[in-house]
Amino acid sequence: MNRPVRVRRTPLLALGAAVVAVVAALVAWRSSAPASRPDLRVVGAYVPRPASPDVAAAYFTVVDDGGAGDELTGVASDVAAETMMHRSTGRTMEMVGSVPIPAKGRLVFRPGGYHVMLEKPVRSLRPGDHVTLTLRFRRSAPITVRAPVEPIGYRPDGT
Amino acid sequence: MFFFSHATGRGARGAGSRATSVRRLAGAVALGLLTATALGACGGRAEPPPVKVAGPTPELHGTRITTPLREPDLTLTGTSGRPVNLLKATEGRLTLVYFGYTHCPDVCPTTMADLAAALRKLTPAQRARIAVVFITTDPWRDTPKVIKSWLASFDTSFIGLTGDYAKIQAAAKPLGIALERPSSTTGDYEVTHGAEVLPFGTDHRAHLIYTAGVSATDWAADLPKLLREQAATAKGGSA
Numbered sequence: 181m182n183r184p185v186r187v188r189r190t191p192l193l194a195l196g197a198a199v200v201a202v203v204a205a206l207v208a209w210r211s212s213a214p215a216s217r218p219d220l221r222v223v224g225a226y227v228p229r230p231a232s233p234d235v236a237a238a239y240f241t242v243v244d245d246g247g248a249g250d251e252l253t254g255v256a257s258d259v260a261a262e263t264m265m266h267r268s269t270g271r272t273m274e275m276v277g278s279v280p281i282p283a284k285g286r287l288v289f290r291p292g293g294y295h296v297m298l299e300k301p302v303r304s305l306r307p308g309d310h311v312t313l314t315l316r317f318r319r320s321a322p323i324t325v326r327a328p329v330e331p332i333g334y335r336p337d338g339t
Numbered sequence: 340m341f342f343f344s345h346a347t348g349r350g351a352r353g354a355g356s357r358a359t360s361v362r363r364l365a366g367a368v369a370l371g372l373l374t375a376t377a378l379g380a381c382g383g384r385a386e387p388p389p390v391k392v393a394g395p396t397p398e399l400h401g402t403r404i405t406t407p408l409r410e411p412d413l414t415l416t417g418t419s420g421r422p423v424n425l426l427k428a429t430e431g432r433l434t435l436v437y438f439g440y441t442h443c444p445d446v447c448p449t450t451m452a453d454l455a456a457a458l459r460k461l462t463p464a465q466r467a468r469i470a471v472v473f474i475t476t477d478p479w480r481d482t483p484k485v486i487k488s489w490l491a492s493f494d495t496s497f498i499g500l501t502g503d504y505a506k507i508q509a510a511a512k513p514l515g516i517a518l519e520r521p522s523s524t525t526g527d528y529e530v531t532h533g534a535e536v537l538p539f540g541t542d543h544r545a546h547l548i549y550t551a552g553v554s555a556t557d558w559a560a561d562l563p564k565l566l567r568e569q570a571a572t573a574k575g576g577s578a
Contacts, residue, residue, distance in 0.1 A: 228448070231492035237444040262527075268445045268551070272531045291449040292552045298444075299527060332492055333452030333555065 218281065219246030220320050224336045225327035227298070227311045228291075236260070236305055238296040238313055238327055239336075242287045249283040251318035258312040259305065260298035267294050278318065291335070305329045390515035396547060398564060400557040407544035408537060410434065411510040415474070415502035418487035426543060428498055429470040433562070433569055434539040438507075438516050440477035440530045441489040446551050448493075450536065455493040457558030468566055472498045474507060476532040479524040515548070540569040 225240035236259070242252060255263055265276045279294060281287040289295055296313070305311065309329040316322045391405040410426060417423035425436075435454060439447035451473065458466050473490060475481035478501045481489075486499035508518045516533030534551035546568075553561075 228452075229492070230444075231448045231451070231489045232441045235442050235444045237448075266445065268534075272534075273443075273445065273529060292446060295445045332448065333456050 216248045217246050218244050218248050218250035218283065218317070218320050220244050220250060220281065220317065220323060222313075222315055222323050222325045225313055225325045226330045226334065226336065227305060227327050228330055228334050229307055229332050230301065230305055231332060233304065234300055236298040236301050236311075237291075238263075238298060238311065239289045239291065240313065240315075240325065240327065241289070242281050242315065244281045244283055244285055244287075247283055248319075249285075250281045250320050251278045252281060252287060252315060253278045253318055254316045255296045256314045256316070257296075257298050259301045259303060261302075262299040264297045264299070265294065266297050268292055281317075307331050390548065392548075399547065399561050400553050401538070401547035401549040401561065403547045404545070407546050408514050408539075408548075410436070410539040410543040410545070411514070413474075413500075413506070413510045415500040415506070416483055418483045418490065418499045420483045423498065423500060425472065425500070429472065429539070431541055432468055432470040433541070433565055434470045434472060436472045436474065436514075436537045436539060437535075438474050438476050438511055438518065438532050439534070440475055440532065441481050441485055442477060442527075443530070446534050450534065450551060451490070451493040451497070453553065453555040454536070454558060455497070456555035457562060458494060460555070460559040461562060465563055465566060469562060470498060471496070472500065474510075475499070475501045476507065476511075476518050477521075477524075477530045478502060478504050478507065514545075538565055540565075540572060542569075542572055 221243050223241050223243055225238065227236055227238045230236035238255065238257065244250060252265070255265060257263055265279060266273050267276050267279075276294070279287055287294075298311070303309075307329050310326045311329060312324060313327050314322050314324045390408070393403040393405045396403045413425045414422050415425075417428075425434075437447075437450060437454075439450065441447070451471075454471055458469065458471070461469075471494065473486065475486060481501050483499070483501060486501055490497040490499050504520060508520070511518050511533065514537060516535060516537075517531075518533070519531040521528045521530055536549040536553070537545040538547065538549065539545050
């Protein structure tokens with residue numbers, strides 16, 4: 181950590197220290213948040229380049245750092261007027277209205293499991309493009325992420 | 340079948356979770372004799388005959404079946420618009436047959452992409468001995484042109500077949516792959532289909548089945564073994 185003598189010498193460092201202190205306080209506040217609240221973030225969102233011009237799929241992971249779970253109730257996108265949450269099983273696909281997110285856990289949308297179907301994308305999606313996804317939850321505020329379009333067959337590392 | 344209603348969705352879940360457990364079990368050691376025919380459980384009618392699963396294969400990611408499945412002598416329309424006979428078009432090659440549809444957002448493109456990625460890991464000589472055949476379960480939307488464009492996203496050498504739905508359904512049934520005719524074929528609809536990949540050897544028999552979810556890496560590991568197995572069988576070994 182910064183020594184006091186250096187902080188006095190450069191105001192910029194003092195400012196930096198203040199920022200660190202605020203961040204630390206925020207982290208402390210977060211970790212001391214009531215255990216009964218979900219604390220969500222969305223990571224690893226992507227859309228594989230669709231092989232069909234009429235349908236695409238979106239995948240992501242919702243992480244809940246909070247002490248209470250939540251539910252994903254829908255996903256909207258800038259490229260599709262209609263979206264649907266599905267779960268693929270061995271042989272078929274079912275529409276799901278909401279999907280639970282466990283407290284201190286994660287909900288993973290991945291090929292062959294949960295996915296968001298983007299119907300009739302309004303533009304062609306190529307690697308390098310981005311798709312906006314807005315995830316709505318039962319308890320938490322919506323979260324909007326920009327999902328990159330990845331090559332066909334893409335799998336995120338480690339999943 | 341439509342999955343826009345929750346009731347239908349729940350009906351489908353039974354079939355799916357059973358399929359999933361088949362896959363899990365296949366990986367486990369203690370898989371006895373089990374009937375892998377969840378296949379039509381969500382429809383109830385037109386249930387195909389059971390496919391007897393012999394057990395997991397120690398060296399392969401598929402599931403060995405006790406009675407080999409016969410490759411159907413099926414003539415449909417190829418992506419060029421001309422008739423294509425499955426047996427003749429794939430003669431002498433290990434043939435991976437998959438039933439699916441191009442408006443399928445998840446499992447079908449994932450399966451095709453994984454197979455294409457696996458083939459890219461093989462040598463050109465191995466690659467030349469393998470055919471991949473996509474047979475549509477949605478001939479209403481999947482015209483030869485639509486299938487050709489869709490398959491080109493994965494591998495231009497993949498063979499695509501479309502044609503009369505009843506004919507496709509009849510060919511799939513003895514393979515244990517249940518197809519359900521959608522209740523409506525206008526607007527947006529989904530098509531229920533078995534998601535297995537069937538590897539037919541040069542003897543036109545499949546001795547094992549691959550359920551959905553086999554990764555490109557696992558396919559790339561299995562395909563050379565299947566080619567070796569097939570060569571051994573062709574030399575006079577019994578199935």
